[in-house]
Amino acid sequence: MSPQVGIIMGSGSDWPTMKLACDVLDLLEIPYEKKVVSAHRTPDLMFDYAEKARERGLKVIIAGAGGAAHLPGMVAAKTTLPVIGVPVQSKALNGLDSLLSIVQMPGGIPVATVAIGTSGAKNAGLLAAQILSAFSTDIAERLDTYRKEMMETVIESSDQL
Numbered sequence: 559m560s561p562q563v564g565i566i567m568g569s570g571s572d573w574p575t576m577k578l579a580c581d582v583l584d585l586l587e588i589p590y591e592k593k594v595v596s597a598h599r600t601p602d603l604m605f606d607y608a609e610k611a612r613e614r615g616l617k618v619i620i621a622g623a624g625g626a627a628h629l630p631g632m633v634a635a636k637t638t639l640p641v642i643g644v645p646v647q648s649k650a651l652n653g654l655d656s657l658l659s660i661v662q663m664p665g666g667i668p669v670a671t672v673a674i675g676t677s678g679a680k681n682a683g684l685l686a687a688q689i690l691s692a693f694s695t696d697i698a699e700r701l702d703t704y705r706k707e708m709m710e711t712v713i714e715s716s717d718q719l
C-alpha cells in the first residue's frame with residue numbers, strides 16, 4: 559500500500575526523536591515514508607515535497623525540526639493536507655525555541671503542534687493515525703486495542719506498587 563503519512567525532519571540528527579512517530583505507525587500498521595527535508599538547507603526540495611504530497615496520495619504530514627524550526631510551517635504553507643509539527647529538543651534552548659517556532663503560526667495556516675521531543679513525536683504518530691481513523695474502521699479498531707493495552711499496562715503498574 560502507498561504511504562499514507564509523510565514523516566519529514568530537518569536533519570538526520572532529528573531521527574532519534576522522529577523514530578518514535580515511525581514506531582507508532584509500524585505498530586498500527588499504517589504505511590508511511592520518512593525523509594530529511596529542510597526549509598533552510600533544501601528549500602526547493604521542501605517546496606516540491608509539499609506541493610506534490612497530496613497528488614502522491616499522502617493524507618497527513620508529520621514534520622519535525624529543532625531550533626529555528628520553520629519546516630512544519632513552511633510545508634503547511636504549501637499544502638492543505640493536515641500538518642503535525644514536532645518540536646525537536648534543541649541543545650541550546652532545550653526545544654523551547656523549536657516549540658515557539660512551530661506553534662505560533664499566523665491565522666490561516668494551521669500546524670497541529672505536539673509536545674517537545676520523543677513524547678511529542680509519539681503523539682504525532684498517534685494523532686496522524688487518529689486523523690486517518692475518521693475514514694478507516696480498521697485503524698479505529700487498532701487504536702481501540704492500543705488504548706486498551708495502555709490502560710492495562712497502567713493498571714498493572716499500579717498493582718505492582
Ligand SMILES: Nc1c(C(=O)O)ncn1[C@@H]1O[C@H](COP(=O)(O)O)[C@@H](O)[C@H]1O
Pocket residue numbers: 567568569570571572595596597598599622623624625626627628629630646
Ligand atoms: N529547523 C531546521 C530546519 C528547517 O526548519 O527547515 N532544517 C534543519 N533544522 C534543524 O536544525 C537542527 C540542527 O541540525 P544539524 O544537527 O544537522 O546541525 C535540527 O534539529 C534540524 O531539525
